[in-house]
Amino acid sequence: MTAPADYAAALRDEALAALDRAGVPGALESWRVEYLGRSGKLTAALRSVAQLPPEERRAAGAAANEAKALLERRLAERRAEIEAALAQNAGAGALDVTLPGRPVPEGRHHPSTIVMREIQAIFRDMGFQIAEGPEVEWDKYNFEMLNIPQDHPARDMFDTFWLDANRAPDGGFTTLLRTHTSPMQARIMEAQEPPIRVIIPGKCYRYEATDATHESQFHQIEGLAVDKGVTFANLKSVLYDFARRMFGPDTRVRFRCDYFPFVEPGVDMAIEWRGDWLEILGAGMVHPNVLRAAGYDPAVYSGFAFGMGPERIAMLKYGVNDIRLFLANDHRFLSQFR
Ligand code: DAH
Numbered sequence: 001m002t003a004p005a006d007y008a009a010a011l012r013d014e015a016l017a018a019l020d021r022a023g024v025p026g027a028l029e030s031w032r033v034e035y036l037g038r039s040g041k042l043t044a045a046l047r048s049v050a051q052l053p054p055e056e057r058r059a060a061g062a063a064a065n066e067a068k069a070l071l072e073r074r075l076a077e078r079r080a081e082i083e084a085a086l087a088q089n090a091g092a093g094a095l096d097v098t099l100p101g102r103p104v105p106e107g108r109h110h111p112s113t114i115v116m117r118e119i120q121a122i123f124r125d126m127g128f129q130i131a132e133g134p135e136v137e138w139d140k141y142n143f144e145m146l147n148i149p150q151d152h153p154a155r156d157m158f159d160t161f162w163l164d165a166n167r168a169p170d171g172g173f174t175t176l177l178r179t180h181t182s183p184m185q186a187r188i189m190e191a192q193e194p195p196i197r198v199i200i201p202g203k204c205y206r207y208e209a210t211d212a213t214h215e216s217q218f219h220q221i222e223g224l225a226v227d228k229g230v231t232f233a234n235l236k237s238v239l240y241d242f243a244r245r246m247f248g249p250d251t252r253v254r255f256r257c258d259y260f261p262f263v264e265p266g267v268d269m270a271i272e273w274r275g276d277w278l279e280i281l282g283a284g285m286v287h288p289n290v291l292r293a294a295g296y297d298p299a300v301y302s303g304f305a306f307g308m309g310p311e312r313i314a315m316l317k318y319g320v321n322d323i324r325l326f327l328a329n330d331h332r333f334l335s336q337f338r
Helices: 003-019 023-038 041-051 053-090 110-123 154-156 183-191 234-246 287-295 310-318
Strands: 136-139 175-177 196-205 217-227 254-259 263-275 277-286 302-308
Touching: 003 023, 003 041, 003 053, 023 041, 023 053, 041 053, 110 196, 110 217, 110 234, 110 310, 183 196, 183 217, 183 287, 217 234, 217 277, 217 310, 234 254, 234 263, 234 277, 234 302, 254 277, 263 302, 277 287, 277 310, 302 310
Parallel strands: none
Antiparallel strands: 136 175, 196 217, 217 302, 254 263, 263 277, 277 302
């Protein structure tokens, strides 16, 4: 029969070998229960020391206590080793370069944004600045300073969302959602001296029933050039150039007379597109009343202005047949543009 002190030493060696094989925290815990737990092998050996004959107790007890202290120390060391290895693995070491990549969903620009940026780039190259203005606008800028006084029949051209803010003493409306970007003509002329060459992209609103060609919210890009000696020939050359850069170098362009209160003469410009003439913008020479309202002397300064709808142009370019698609937020539509 093995002496009790030798038994403790054998148990110790067996436990140390097992500890070396334990590689994960869960295995360490099983090991601890097996040897050092309440009914573990070493605990049992320690307990049995009491049953030994007195002359054997001292040596056996010392051996068992020594083994216990050693195993507890080795357990703590082993735990620290395993935790350090795991921590290292969780870093760069855990990267599996053989795994296939996860596809990153790719964002797209809205078709209105695409077309507006194209238009802006063309006018920027021609020396125009880009300005922006408020969508909540005063009647004064949206109408009055543009030669559309109260009760002028031309107000019927613009179905207006009036706002309750700042009602006049007689109850009349003074603020609105701008019906076009033209009020920025008045704001810019009022704020700075000629020469002016600027385009103004932005959102506009009309109180209208919507259908395939009408939407109550849409974009416009306004243009304005004012200086001494600006002529209708300048208007034509800039807009010809724009049309050819936008739609191709062979694009044919047609001007016809049209009426807008803030220009005289006024025109609309059409381009030939797949055999049809399609109107893409309104334009004209800035009306003397508009120059005067902004504080310019029409005997000294002249200018031209134009306004176009990027959604209309996007519909042409991309063959979109319903303007409501631009605001419907249908991914099947939006994901087709880049
Ligand atoms: N503001 C006009 C509209 O919304 C478009 C327009 C026409 C703008 C002629 C202009 C212009 O600057 O000269 O229908």
